[in-house]
């Protein structure tokens with residue numbers, strides 16, 4: 001008698017936590033902090049708010065290895081009716097949009113709550129006030145894993161006397177703070193390195209970190225984009241048709257897709273042999289498939305816009321690297337936008353040399369995806385792959401050398417290797433852009449090293 | 462106005478196909494074949510049936526890069542009422558049990574169907590007859606991604622005149638057969654290498670493979686196990702309590718857990734300071750947490766049984782390696798069962814040397830998890846990590862050398878790095894066992910090389 005079962009997404013991820021980076025108490029300690037800090041940065045920076053983030057870590061039950069983690073931000077807050085949903089339902093998110101955010105899966109906070117429930121049986125505490133709200137809302141929540149629904153244990157609301165806005169969360173997890181401490185410090189340092197407009201304060205056992213804002217210049221928040229016609233698949237086309245079956249094919253293309261004007265739409269439809277006036281609701285299944293295939297094949301689409309992206313920028317990169325790494329030399333480049341499968345992306349690279357950078361047998365690699373520092377799974381990451389395949393002697397680098405390579409990839413869809421969001425997959429277009437970006441700054445390093453060699457020769461003479 | 466959305470699991474995986482290995486048409490070609498072949502092997506081997514599997518690949522629309530993939534087995538079949546569920550609902554499976562299978566996530570077949578829907582808009586065709594059934598059932602299905610439900614386009618049933626049993630599936634996907642061909646051949650060859658009781662036939666453009674059975678001796682199917690007390694978490698305990706809140710703590714432990722007899726249960730409860738006669742339904746939240754923590758801490762549990770596992774065995778390993786690699790020397794070892802977090806696992810390792818193995822700068826690594834050959838993501842795999850860290854000169858191996866290392870890890874829960882099931886995460890206990898297993902067979906290789914050197918000296922003299 002074979003038993004067939006269905007699992008809710010919450011139950012499935014509870015059983016397969018390692019797919020989301022929760023492999024042991026050390027990594028869980030790190031993942032808890034990063035998932036909440038990234039949510040706080042999304043809730044501030046993406047809405048034009050200068051981020052102020054507080055992180056507080058305390059031992060809750062040292063014998064059992066339990067730690068409490070508190071993260072507070074001055075962000076855009078969460079509406080009362082949505083608080084139970086965003087923390088109580090796996091695959092629930094405000095970031096399923098075509099826009100650069102740190103979050104992407106609608107899973108992060110829920111994984112931490114599932115981990116806490118599984119190890120300490122403690123609920124999550126949430127306090128939030130949306131921007132301009134005259135009330136503050138507090139919840140104590142758990143997740144019903146069998147149904148993928150929130151369990152509201154407590155709810156309070158009270159007057160927002162001092163017009164606070166933002167979100168505070170607190171969980172109690174089985175976490176190895178002493179083992180994770182170094183990496184958490186590195187994570188926050190690197191976060192700040194490329195977001196020096198963020199103020200981050202961490203209070204923890206044996207660790208106090210204070211990163212004050214070094215600039216009040218916030219990069220403009222990315223706009224929300226439309227899908228690019230090269231990134232379509234049949235399901236997406238069907239979802240869009242269902243929204244308004246009465247649109248003509250011409251209207252359908254210009255309304256729902258990035259960079260498609262009336263002329264481009266008509267040129268495409270002529271090439272693909274479709275009637276521009278046909279209603280999309282009248283397309284047969286085969287025609288829908290044909291339309292999709294042709295959209296992906298057509299070479300006349302405009303390149304994807306970068307308005308939905310938010311690169312760090314060369315100036316801010318250099319400033320942050322100088323402050324954190326204190327090198328003798330630094331060069332940075334922000335490449336022009338490119339795209340893979342219709343998803344726009346930008347690669348930024350920097351090289352830092354000498355100064356307080358310790359000599360090492362191979363380059364120290366700093367990886368970033370959508371402004372998030374990646375500290376695990378380096379072996380699976382395309383950035384590490386590119387750095388290893390470069391012949392550094394061409395740039396006058398002899399190992400051991402005090403060389404750091406910083407690469408930031410930002411996109412409306414980062415092709416993560418796993419739901420733990422620690423490594424970027426080796427998509428061909430992204431790999432090629434990383435190679436070109438690193439070579440560009442490596443050439444500047446070579447110029448500097450050459451100039452230094454000449455100066456030393458003159459000095460010796 | 463922030464827009465919050467919920468995605469069904471089908472829609473989430475459609476948007477994040479790369480998390481399940483569907484990164485491009487070459488990999489999709491490979492993944493389609495492996496997901497269906499692994500389902501067929503689970504449906505035969507796990508039920509004591511000698512597997513006969515047919516795979517047929519044809520170009521469906523060469524211009525658009527569309528390929529049809531047909532896989533048929535003589536397995537245990539799928540009941541009529543379950544066919545729409547197992548192919549139409551993400552997270553639906555018969556393998557959410559404590560038992561070794563190739564499948565584990567309840568996702569594989571659905572990912573292929575979602576990929577086909579997204580690229581060619583074609584449904585899946587399924588024909589199945591359960592063991593002993595007098596009817597054969599045919600379905601044409603798609604997945605409703607918004608609701609994670611099957612869409613039944615057609616259904617037929619007819620008389621099972623010749624008492625056939627098994628399952629046949631057919632999909633049409635955008636797949637790059639020429640680029641994937643080599644890896645598919647390697648996958649089937651290696652599958653057969655450790656399952657030489659399986660008969661596998663592949664007919665494809667430019668490729669005909671026929672692997673006839675070399676033995677009719679099928680390893681005994683693994684039994685279904687109970688969870689081990691070391692692998693508990695709070696959620697599992699709560700699910701089990703809910704099943705029958707009237708059980709006493711003593712009964713609860715002996716009934717639901719692997720290897721817990723009355724004596725062990727009482728010893729544990731005494732040590733953990735619980736009343737053995739207390740009803741589990743009367744435990745408070747804090748007591749449930751305390752019980753969970755203590756169960757994971759207790760050192761008096763019996764080691765996990767290996768009855769739920771199905772290793773290949775040294776004899777079959779050697780036989781398969783001889784047939785496929787044709788080496789001069791081969792040694793194999795099946796380690797005793799071990800466990801991590803209460804999940805039993807067994808590591809098997811073999812070394813093959815010389816003969817038709819080509820010399821290479823580093824060992825050729827053959828990785829297997831639950832009898833599935835792993836061909837991608839080698840850089841993320843713990844097996845590759847261990848092989849690289851071994852100093853092979855200790856075993857008289859000088860590179861370039863004709864050396865192949867074969868490692869098989871089997872467990873009731875393989876800690877996969879991602880849902881693409883191509884790499885095993887570096888769990889400490891598993892890594893240590895792999896090191897010990899490889900050293901064991903490496904020492905036998907050293908004996909052989911030493912003996913060979915002596916013979917050559919005598920011959921030269």
Ligand SMILES: Nc1ncnc2c1ncn2[C@@H]1O[C@H](COP(=O)(O)OP(=O)(O)OP(=O)(O)O)[C@@H](O)[C@H]1O
Nearest residue numbers: 039043086093094103104105106107108109110167
């Ligand atoms: N500090 C916060 N301030 C405002 N909104 C928040 C905050 N934290 C979470 N949210 C809301 O909760 C949603 C779910 O968060 P969660 O971390 O689970 O997923 P995500 O951030 O969308 O994606 P990912 O899984 O990649 O992190 C977010 O999309 C956001 O709308």
Ligand SMILES: Nc1ncnc2c1ncn2[C@@H]1O[C@H](COP(=O)(O)OP(=O)(O)OP(=O)(O)O)[C@@H](O)[C@H]1O
Nearest residue numbers: 500504547554555564565566567568569570571628
């Ligand atoms: N050829 C087959 N014969 C019998 N049952 C099958 C066959 N293929 C699929 N099934 C049934 O369908 C279920 C779902 O298959 P699917 O591949 O989606 O998930 P899974 O094999 O359980 O796990 P995984 O995602 O790791 O492959 C299986 O658990 C099994 O019960």
Ligand SMILES: [Mg+2]
Nearest residue numbers: 039103108109
């Ligand atoms: Mg998040």
Ligand SMILES: [Mg+2]
Nearest residue numbers: 500564569570
């Ligand atoms: Mg499967």
